[in-house]
Amino acid sequence: MKRGALYTIAPHAPFLPTLAKAVLSGRLFPDWPRDTPFWLSDITIILPTQRARQALAEAFAAEGAGLLPDLRTFGGEPGEEEPFLPPVDAPALPPAISPLTRRLVLSRLIARWAETEGGREVMATPPNAAEILGLADSLGSLADDLIVEGVPYSVLRDLPMADLAENWRKTLAFLDIALTFWPDWLAERGLVDAATRRNARLDRQAATVGVLYGDRPVIAAGSTGSIPATARLMAAVAGLPRGALVLPGLDTSIGPEGHERLITPEAAPHGHPQYGLMRLLRALGATVGAVTELGQPEIHPRTRLVRHALALPEATAGWPQARAALAPEIERAVAGLTVIAARGADEEARAIAVLARDALDEGRSVGIISPDQTLSRRIAAELLRFEVVVDDAAGVPLFQSEAGRLARLALAVAESDFEPVALMALLSHRGVTLGLGRQGLARISGRLERVLLRGELPPIGLAGLRRGLAARLEGKRLDAETGAAIAGLLDRLEAALGPLCALLQARRWSAGDLASALRQTLAALREPAPGEAEADLPGLPEFEGWAKALAEGVDPGPVLPAEAPHAMLLALMAGVSVPEPGASNHRVYLWGQLEARLQSPDVMILAGLNEDIWPRAADPGPWLSRGMRLAAGLEPPERRQGLAAHDFEMALGNAEAVLSFSERLGAAPALPSRLIQRLEGFLGPVWAKTLRERGAVWLDRARALDAISGDPVPATRPQPRPAxxxxxxxxxxxxxxxxxxxxxxxxxxxxxxxxxxxxxxxxxxxxxxxxxxxxxxxxxxxxxxxxxxxxxxxxxxxxxxxxxxxxxxxxxxxxxxxxxxxxxxxxxxxxxxxxxxxxxxxxxxxxxxxxxxxxxxxxxxxxxxxxxxxxxxxxxxxxxxxxxxxxxxxxxxxxxxxxxxxxxxxxxxxxxxxxxxxxxxxxxxxxxxxxxxxxxxxxxxxxxxxxxxxxxxxxxxxxxxxxxxxxxxxxxxxxxxxxGQSYAGDYDHLSRLAEWSAAGGEEGE
Known part of the structure; x- marks a missing residue:
């Protein structure tokens, strides 16, 4: 590794602005001629995400740069650190198989295996359709891991079988069949795995960077090289005459012994934030001493605090000495650091929204990072009460979009055989018109509800509803015109839901069958009234694309058990999202974890810091145990925890950082993330309490949003006095x-x-x-x-x-x-x-x-x-x-x-x-x-x-x-x-009994 090729930017320095200044000042590539107006445009900078690319462009503009460098990306999604391919003369790579198609093909294998003697012995109970699809996804993830790490499938055959339990032996026997079949299936159709295609593109670019760039400056910045093919490309960039790597947050104080310790598996370093970077340095053949700090030469007390807190477990014995050494600067270390310990996820989202709204009032930008998409959507919803629209590129999962919700409602009606609550929920959906228009449908469905679905229940199903309607017509409890309108609505429902009802009567069906039936049903439900145009439905284009891919794709999937169709639908829609309508109108951003190491907003909020959420649980998956993964040459699942810890460390470099978690998730108690636990453990109870007291201010303000101001005034008991x-x-x-x-x-x-x-x-x-x-x-x-x-x-x-x-x-x-x-x-x-x-x-x-x-x-x-x-x-x-x-x-x-x-x-x-x-x-x-x-x-x-x-x-x-x-x-x-009456009276709500009796209203008159 040539001298001057490796740099880093510490967490306490804003990564992208610091990088821009280093380029403009000549600190990077001081020998590159700067005497023409176009000198900057000859420099290429490769970044992990499109957001980072945009932010770096803004950083150059803020420094007065007229022309920008050639800014490229390693890829737009977390973990997909793939650059754009250069225009080289090489044969086109095979197209990548879609995740949905792979899920269906692999699920067919698993469904057949589940019916064999070996599969029945491994699985405690026969898997339903959703479980089979989930196993297919995890099998695909294992195949990706093998491809990414460069481990051939055949290595699994060489695992020491004598040391394995019988269930693992049978699982490996299935893996041998599946992972032998899979490449052949892809080759027959001219397809490859997405991971294979990415590796090939990265390796192709690594082989051509010398031709592409020659002696022009090239910078690969912000990547930890967690994907080996990315690391190879970074090594190729670093080997260029004017190639440089700018690593995020590498600890330059680590000596050779510490470096060795952090890449020794026996020390269990995989969850350490520096593990990936130390491993990358070893792959590059470099030492920590070869890395130059581009940011501030002095290590900020906050950075030292976090690095002590997240040290290897064996280093915790030295915490008292480290705490004493940091004591003179502890106030500076925790200045701007806040911990929000909310009672639940709804309160956490509301407190974050209040804090973000306050920051906006002061003209500051806010970045919110959370791996929990549900919490992110809650935060966005809470911000809407302040008319703040959030910039969230993750979108809404198709399953929870308007179109996905309509599909779920239709499935619920068909599955429950027209149960009243499910039926009225479907008829109330704004996307349902059934050829009658929304107003006409609402009028008839209202009569259907009052006449047939409340009070005396008819037998279940459409036949039961029709018998109930006939009985009411015969008993003169309903006029003929209304009866005809209701009968017509039931006919339209039967026709619209016919494909789904017919499908559910079968005991087994494929994913393609389900998608085709849902597609037909939604089209019939959305039929406009004569003379009216079909109304827009958010998520409908994505739903149509998903359904078409399933119904008309390469493989419709296996014939699966018909149990739990909703869970099957959720599994099939996994990974498909719908973009949020509209654009952000404020400087509040919802980011993924990868952005934590690159972005530098005025206020950085790390949300959802609960154990098993950030970081995720170290689950090796159902196909290989942790020991089997290590024996095969794969990284252990704790590696992802190390990446999460590194992102955490980088985010805490912001001057103002907020950490939030919930003490309960749903109905169950929850623990704060181990990252917060270690941070508070190092600080000690006094400072930990101080950080939580800062967060309590925002919790109090969040609770006050819906609280009654002033002393409550008891309601008076109603005193009706009719003549x-x-x-x-x-x-x-x-x-x-x-x-x-x-x-x-x-x-x-x-x-x-x-x-x-x-x-x-x-x-x-x-x-x-x-x-x-x-x-x-x-x-x-x-x-x-x-x-x-x-x-x-x-x-x-x-x-x-x-x-x-x-x-x-x-x-x-x-x-x-x-x-x-x-x-x-x-x-x-x-x-x-x-x-x-x-x-x-x-x-x-x-x-x-x-x-x-x-x-x-x-x-x-x-x-x-x-x-x-x-x-x-x-x-x-x-x-x-x-x-x-x-x-x-x-x-x-x-x-x-x-x-x-x-x-x-x-x-x-x-x-x-x-x-x-x-x-x-x-x-x-x-x-x-x-x-x-x-x-x-x-x-x-x-x-x-x-x-x-x-x-x-x-x-x-x-x-x-x-x-x-x-x-x-x-x-x-x-x-x-x-x-002791445990049930409410028919008119308690009308008399507001709960209001005045709970406030000490009079009794016993």
Missing amino acids: AALRPRRLSVTEIERLIRSPYDIHARHVLALKRLPPLGEVPDARERGALVHEIFARFVNEGGDFSDPRAVETLLSLAEAAFSRLDSIGERRDIWLFRFRRAAEQFVAFERARESEVENRSAEVDGDWLLPSGFRLVGRADRLDRLRDGRTAILDFKTGALPQAGEMTAFLAPQLPLEAAMAAAGAFAGHAPSPPGDLRYLKIGLGPEALVEEHFRTPKGMTLGEAAEEAQHRLEAHVEALLMSDRLPLVAGVLPRT
Whole structure:
């Protein structure tokens, strides 16, 4: 290596501006003639990314350069350090296979292997389609690793099999077949792997740089040479008469012993930030002493701090001495350094957005770097509240774009057989028109939702929806015109989703089949109304390209199991992104990790610094263990952690750097990155607390965005006072408890005429089960069932089977309910047989109507009225939910049974002569071993049932007189709330119960 070919720029010096100044000042290539206006344009500079190329051009312009150097790039994506090819006379390289095609071809191999005896032994369970596609990607990554490192596939055959477990032996046997087949398959089609093509292009340029550039200056800057072919090109550039390498952040204080230590595998140096650079120097045949610092000669305390913190594990024993040596400059080292420890990812994104907005107000630029694309999108969304559009070249994954979302919704409807929630989500998507236009479709789908999808659920599927529609037309619950419009919409849906539904009925299909069906479905869903143009849909061109590549590509992929189609779709769309519409209008940038070593914004924010995110987990993949990779001559997975640590070290060279992480990710606790842990560990608890206190300022401001300013003012309880004439004069016996506990519910139901809208796609629950149990027991009695009949239980079960058969939509739960009903039927029959000598006759579901002297009418339906042999009446109330507590009964806060007793005594039930109460009893029908539990109504001590009925009547009349017959009192909510109630009332949200009751609202009035 010739003298003067190797340079570096320390982390604390802005990389690109420093490089520009070194070129312009003549520090690089001092012997290059500068006496013509075109001297600078004869210099070539090769950089890792297009962003760096643009930023370097701006740096030259800022220094007053009129003409720019010849700026080229090693490639535009992280890890793809590939320059543009020169115009040399050489045969064209074969085209590279697309990642999608490779994924499909390799997945075919893996799917076949999974069905062999060896594959079944290696895999714990048969893989689904998404898992097979994921394994195909990891197999492709292994092939790339072998190509990049220059390791022939045959090396895997020479691994010491005796030392391997049986599962690894079988895996290697498959790899031998797969990696032998793969090159032959590519050669037959005139294709190569992208990694092979990149290596060939880099090696071709390395062989021609002498001819291309001669004695003109050439600089390769910003690369660590992590790809061997890139390192070979860098070596060729350094060997030119005027060739130079400018390395990012090489530690020039490392001596020969430290250099040797950092490339010795036994020292486990792969996660060290300097490992890649030291390895590159050894490949170049150079030492650290041959590298010249282009930036500031003095090492900044911040840089020394970070290098001590990220030293090899064995060096941590010397931290106390290193900390003491740095102590005089520690304040300078941590000046401008902030740590944000957010409670969750949403708070982290909001705090970063607030910090970036503050920096923009001060005219400063902001660079945000995160390997977590989801967090990046959150940050961009949070910045939109400040009308700040972020420059993010990563775009949106196709799976999450508008077009991808529409494809997922269509797949969900077909997979769920037109389940109501999925169906309405699809019809609500702005891209769906179905030939009706958005307004026309919204009008008809709204009627479909209210008429068919809420309340009583029809059988599932389009056939069920059509039967439900016919029943409503027959029952005159729907006019013919609306019915025809809904029927037409169902026909259009059937036609549009037909290809997907037909596909999902098959047990196995290929990726090409899925893409073709989705493409046809989306085209039908987006059909415009007559005379209208098709509306734009973000991501549609990318979706069309993806679907066409799958449906019409070289290989449609293997026939895969049909389970988990959504996961399969996600795996198939992996790697396809949709550009964000619009351009940035502010100096806020979202960058990948590679930019951390090159860009120098005023504020550098490293986001998502959680363990296993930055750096990623050292996962060797499913095909080779870590030891097997090393034995094959491949770099261990910790190598990626070393690159992440180097990017971290370079980013912290910025004067103002912010490190952020989340203490929880989703529902699980999360750890800060080991990079933050080591930094704080070296600093010690005092300075670590100081850095977090700086970050707490931004967290407080982020939380304040959605906080209420000033002291909270409790909401007042609504006091509706409608005129007496508007208050109801008729209530059911079950509504009297509402009148006592929350008169507001009566106001909302009968004065405002508001009725709870059933939830969309509500699954039958305990309420429906209770209604069916009531129906079964009532039918048995009213149809003359005999409890003494030995087949009484079987008769009840046949009635139950007919009743529960209507619940097609809940499948297994219906079957469980029916199975457990047998126990309830047995205990119910036993209960009735024990009362046989007391009961003269039984009546079920008896309607009652009682006009009180005040003119108020009480109506109701008794579950059971039994005439006892002594002339009194027994009233039974069936419950499938909780029974009233004893205190509620004695306080007459559960007045239904005593009021029904008063109605029976007054002869208010049809077909029943007046009679006093002889028994008031609850029967709780459960699902456990005690399927039937009896509970007698409890009266106050010393009070008979007849007296309790009279007391309930007096209390009813008092409430009616005070609340309904005059407007003297308001109808307020929550007067006597039920203790421990776990569910919300129908009108709690309307009365804002949570607002004023949580703030200490009045109770017990």
